[in-house]
Amino acid sequence: MSDSRTDHDHGPTMLSRRNVLKAGAVLAAAPLVGGIAGRAEAATKAPVASGAFNARAYGNASATGRLEPLQIKRRAVRPNDVLLDVLYCGICHSDIHQTRNEWSTLPTVYPCVPGHEIIGKVAAVGSAVTKFKVGDIGGVGCMVDSCGTCENCLADREQNCLNGASFTYNSRDRATGENTLGGYSERMVVSERFVIRVPPGADLAATAPLLCAGITTFSPLQHWKLSSRQRVGVIGLGGLGHMAVKLAAARKAEVTVFTTSPGKIADAQRLGAREAVLWSDTAAMKRLANRFDLLISTVPQAFPMQPFMDVLALDGTLVNVGALNQLEGGLVGMSMAFGRKSLAGSVIGGIAETQEVIDYCAARSIKADVELIRPEQLNQAYDRVVARDVRYRFVIDLTTGKNA
Ligand code: NAP
Numbered sequence: 001m002s003d004s005r006t007d008h009d010h011g012p013t014m015l016s017r018r019n020v021l022k023a024g025a026v027l028a029a030a031p032l033v034g035g036i037a038g039r040a041e042a043a044t045k046a047p048v049a050s051g052a053f054n055a056r057a058y059g060n061a062s063a064t065g066r067l068e069p070l071q072i073k074r075r076a077v078r079p080n081d082v083l084l085d086v087l088y089c090g091i092c093h094s095d096i097h098q099t100r101n102e103w104s105t106l107p108t109v110y111p112c113v114p115g116h117e118i119i120g121k122v123a124a125v126g127s128a129v130t131k132f133k134v135g136d137i138g139g140v141g142c143m144v145d146s147c148g149t150c151e152n153c154l155a156d157r158e159q160n161c162l163n164g165a166s167f168t169y170n171s172r173d174r175a176t177g178e179n180t181l182g183g184y185s186e187r188m189v190v191s192e193r194f195v196i197r198v199p200p201g202a203d204l205a206a207t208a209p210l211l212c213a214g215i216t217t218f219s220p221l222q223h224w225k226l227s228s229r230q231r232v233g234v235i236g237l238g239g240l241g242h243m244a245v246k247l248a249a250a251r252k253a254e255v256t257v258f259t260t261s262p263g264k265i266a267d268a269q270r271l272g273a274r275e276a277v278l279w280s281d282t283a284a285m286k287r288l289a290n291r292f293d294l295l296i297s298t299v300p301q302a303f304p305m306q307p308f309m310d311v312l313a314l315d316g317t318l319v320n321v322g323a324l325n326q327l328e329g330g331l332v333g334m335s336m337a338f339g340r341k342s343l344a345g346s347v348i349g350g351i352a353e354t355q356e357v358i359d360y361c362a363a364r365s366i367k368a369d370v371e372l373i374r375p376e377q378l379n380q381a382y383d384r385v386v387a388r389d390v391r392y393r394f395v396i397d398l399t400t401g402k403n404a
């Protein structure tokens, strides 16, 4: 796939929900307010927009439907909102699970517009916004809102909001009550509290994946306090996995990758792992018994966990971030008890921690390995992710026609 620009020549698709406009509707400019980036740098405070506006997006209408261009409605910019012209959006395997309705506990509302690794340029700000001005670069990850008052929100763990965080897509917009639509789109309106500052000079396309793949792997390293010389294993070398390797190597931990793909062994070492082993290599698995302080699994579906429990050291923890449906049985209680081993889960990270990983990576020049695609290549990219053929994150280039 190339990084050449899209000409945006698709006709919008007719889809039936309230927040998706009829085919052929004119793509209206936002009724603004701060003006468009590059033209109105001085307009850092803007009156609230009086109405919602249309935006081009890419999504699907059913679990088996292909991703297609469509027009969506974005809410009016409220006093605390930021309007972003989306420049880049990463493709997370969660986007694929959600568009294909693969999560039993989180059914998909259609049409679905995925995308939660979003980098945009601030085109306008609401009158009460203090964190951003027009022309700044902002990032949006997996959440766009939360209750803000429960004990978890107050402790900067909005991802664990007891009243349910509002996710960037397939969730309820707390302002409008409508289904949230994600970053595979030209424009977004997001509360400034959920927009991350992106430091000047950052490689924007390669920063986008940090907003999900980065924070989801950074957060467990922080929580379980991975320190230098400790041994960590990363199971699955895809988007999340390659970030886990880079982030663990940056802490000077000893990193081992567990992969199902012989072709990724050399890459694992280039990314910072000391070694990479195939799951099927029983001799290597035996050699590594009782070795790891921490394992992070990014495998997107249930898999036999006992072989990985066996390579954990005393007090070690296997953190599952990948498989979010029913897990496989087969764990042996005796083995976990005698080794005081734990199985844990973790979901993304809070907004403060997401800012932390963005700043941490900027300070150390840590970025994702990305392959840029045009929006019309989305379906092909999805097929390649499912086939474990991405090195290591696809990012949609939405900069065409924008002052990026
Ligand atoms: P990805 O790029 O597709 O990487 C997953 C990797 O897992 C693959 O590249 C492959 O690596 C390995 N794998 C092993 N068995 C597999 C199988 N049956 N099918 C596909 N891959 C398999 O996915 P990702 O974007 O990193 O996301 C990984 C999972 O994390 C997804 O399920 C996603 O929904 C979830 N997720 C969770 C959170 C959270 O907060 N908990 C956040 C984001 C994503 P090898 O080739 O090395 O074996």
Ligand code: ZN
Pocket (backbone or CB within 6 Å): 092, 093, 094, 095, 116, 142, 212, 213
């Ligand atoms: Zn994600």
